[in-house]
Amino acid sequence: MSKVNLDKIDSQYYDVLREIGNIGAGNATTALAQLLNMKLDMRVPKVDLVEFNKLAETVCGEEEIVVGIYLFLEEDVKGSMMFLLEEASAHALVNHLMGREVGYSQPFNEMDFSALQEIGNIITGAYLSSLSGLTGLFINASVPYMTLDMAGAILSVPAIEFGRLGDKALLIETEFGDDIEINGYFILIPDMESYDVILSSLGL
């Protein structure tokens, strides 16, 4: 039986999970800033316990078009992770990488998608390596899967995965931004046993 009950999660656990989100997103932001060779700032992350029917609207609205990058976690921490990037932000990042002018917004071509995939790789990799370093746990990630669609449709995938266990999901949500406005969200979705593993690795 899992020690962590999401309906009765206490503030100490929240603080720890928020801090994990904070450090992970911080590392991811640094990695992205290096890739783009520009300055990026990160906002303080939110940790929320959200019911499924409010999941997408809590993040950014069900019909908001986003790029979704999804990967499975294996080994010590099991579950999945999702990184969402608003469409406008995705365009801004790709334009910067491809050396296009600001404001170019033609539909993404194959090259753009592979650039986004690489951005997703770097961001999620940096996030997970900091989680791994912080906890001393071995975390192996699957290849990332990517798509562009409505946030509600994309979020249905982790919601279903998590929905086998309960009616709520724990969102660790981080936004980062800069002069070229980038809105992205990390959602870490460990399975219930992995909450215990993460928390006990930190001595809780």
Added chain:
Amino acid sequence: MAEMIKVGMADLKVCPPPNSITTLGLGSCVGIALYDPVTKIAGLAHVMLPDSTQIRNNENKAKFADTGIVELVNKMVISGANKRRLVAKIAGGAQMFAFSSSSKSDMVRVGERNVEATKKVLKSLNIRILAEDTGLNYGRTVEFYSETGDFVIKSVGKPIKTL
């Protein structure tokens, strides 16, 4: 004044005329619109998983195709719909990510399994499916209009469909 009733994920609602009912951003979930053409009472369920008997935590009936559809029928009958007249239009059940076959097998086909389970439950209740827009790899927003029985489907970068 007709209003648009909103149904969330793992949720179901009845829609009395002249209102319409919607659910936004269906991915691998399935949206099941039921309709009694005589009373014009409609209902919409947004189910996430095929089978409640496979899951320990199954109190939320609207989450599963098997219990969700039965619950929606019951609620519509209480509102005055005739069970024998009900017809269905369904959408959703997409595979949002192109998972490789080596990844978790139950995740790979969850959209498809939701559609299969939905059809099985509707068949067992003798509810005919008039139209469907299911599968493939993109999200759908659906709207059902109780006055006309129209089921409108909107997707990113695709023309609006009316079933």
